[in-house]
Amino acid sequence: AQTIHQWPVAEIKAVGSPLSLGCTIKGKSSPNLYWYWQATGGTLQQLFYSITVGQVESVVQLNLSASRPKDDQFILSTEKLLLSHSGFYLCAWSQGLHYEQYFGPGTRLTVL
């Protein structure tokens, strides 16, 4: 069975500080990977997707970047956090672009 892990579970960071969030998928080779962001009470918004190692497509510009260094790993980062980055970050995988997406447990980020 496939499992998806995200780390950390929660973060409290200062404005202007760097950020790195991670996601690992086990039990599935060559998955499509996605990053989503959901502001508190807000709509789920896709940020990035990756079909293969080393290739990441940006969907929304939020002063964030993403990388896929390994087949099973997806990283979301920024060098300088903004207050508007607060929210719930979710990683997801699917076996193709038009297949159901399976979400990880998420990372809750608070920027102060």
Place this chain on the structure above:
Amino acid sequence: QQKVQQSPESLIVPEGAMTSLNCTFSDSASQYFAWYRQHSGKAPKALMSIFSNGEKEEGRFTIHLNKASLHFSLHIRDSQPSDSALYLCAVTTSSGSWQLIFGSGTQLTVMP
């Protein structure tokens, strides 16, 4: 750009009732349509998806899709208190960068 809207914003139904949730989209060339369910503070979980016009049933859940009217819906038969959650519809874009666009959700409460 694809616009996805859900109605109603919230809904309270008695246990055992039929629940109907609606989603409209703006791009008739969209190829993939899905419903997700999200419990408070948790990650969304896929319920059902459909690609072509018509109806699809799985257990107590039924999806209807009508691309010509830019509308698809989720119907829950014999609603249960455990069905209480935020229901999100999602539609893919057909132009530019691939993206799965989510609606803002319908908050469903099923009263025992």
